[in-house]
Amino acid sequence: MYPTNSQSQDSINYQRIAEAIDYIKVNFKSQPDLNDVAEKLNLSPFHFQRLFSEWAGVSPKKFLQYLSLDYAKSLLKEQQATLFDAAMKTGLSGTSRLHDLFLTIEGMTPGEYKNGGAQLYINYSFADSLFGKIIIASTHKGICYLAFVEVEEEAFAMLLKAFPNAQYQKHEQTMHKKAIQLFNKDCSDAAEVKLHLKGSPFQLKVWEALLKIPAGKLATYGTIAAGLNNPKACRAVGSAIGKNPIAFIIPCHRVIQSTGIIGGYHWGTTRKTAIIGWEAAKTLGQ
Known part of the structure; x- marks a missing residue:
């Protein structure tokens, strides 16, 4: 469930991105693609791609790479x-x-x-x-x-x-x-x-x-x-x-x-x- 309309759009977007991150972490070994994650969020792949790019400044694929432990290492x-x-x-x-x-x-x-x-x-x-x-x-x-x-x-x-x-x-x-x-x-x-x-x-x-x-x-x-x-x-x-x-x-x-x-x-x-x-x-x- 996402925040109410009284909360800012930034907060709503963060909740969506946080849910996407949780999903990727749990299903990391199966390498979910753009469609998998977008479906989890009840968003179209196009909308999800645009939201991620606007929020992070890079594509979802690259952003998820940044989140991996390999990147941290x-x-x-x-x-x-x-x-x-x-x-x-x-x-x-x-x-x-x-x-x-x-x-x-x-x-x-x-x-x-x-x-x-x-x-x-x-x-x-x-x-x-x-x-x-x-x-x-x-x-x-x-x-x-x-x-x-x-x-x-x-x-x-x-x-x-x-x-x-x-x-x-x-x-x-x-x-x-x-x-x-x-x-x-x-x-x-x-x-x-x-x-x-x-x-x-x-x-x-x-x-x-x-x-x-x-x-x-x-x-x-x-x-x-x-x-x-x-x-x-x-x-x-x-x-x-x-x-x-x-x-x-x-x-x-x-x-x-x-x-x-x-x-x-x-x-x-x-x-x-x-x-x-x-x-x-x-x-x-x-």
Whole structure:
């Protein structure tokens, strides 16, 4: 069942593409063709072909190749530790520099961190994105929370859990709109986005490291730990990534297992696979 008419066309299209991805993953060994997948979605092959091409910028066949584990493994092989370190130290080129150019991180004070957001005023709003509905929240300093949601009430409850002592108002801020620009296919005009994060010093370092992973590329827990000069901290890195409070913008979806397996994702492996494929298609299509 697809979203109601009150939801944006982008959200509807994402649900269709997500269903197609699920179908391909389950039936991968039988190599379903365009007609098979289109029939599963109750769309004509022509409509499905056009929808996929508009959404991803490439044909369905090529896009599905990007989603395969072989593609993930090939990216991993290309990204040797020296290249990862170089990206960490020198920045990136082209539109993949987006995070380096426009994102700055400020950690909350020890007092704000310990008291669960007391004295903080948080504005939050909901919006549609290419990968589903999101909740986004901010303090006066920057975006403090972003998550994919299914039920708005449950999403707000999770936000309350993150900042139990803060004061809340449902109001879309200008900075919310700026952050949502990062979901656009052409985000070259995205304005500066600042993040105001609650985390330990180690967590903040890991989240900053995630921002250095190029769009269309992948890293492992081990390469991130090595980049932080702590190669034995893979488990701690994984824990910090799992607590990432800013979906998509802090790209924890670009971290996979050392075997090349996509691995888990707080907001669903189908969504993670779709984002990886979308970024790869956009990067290779430039």
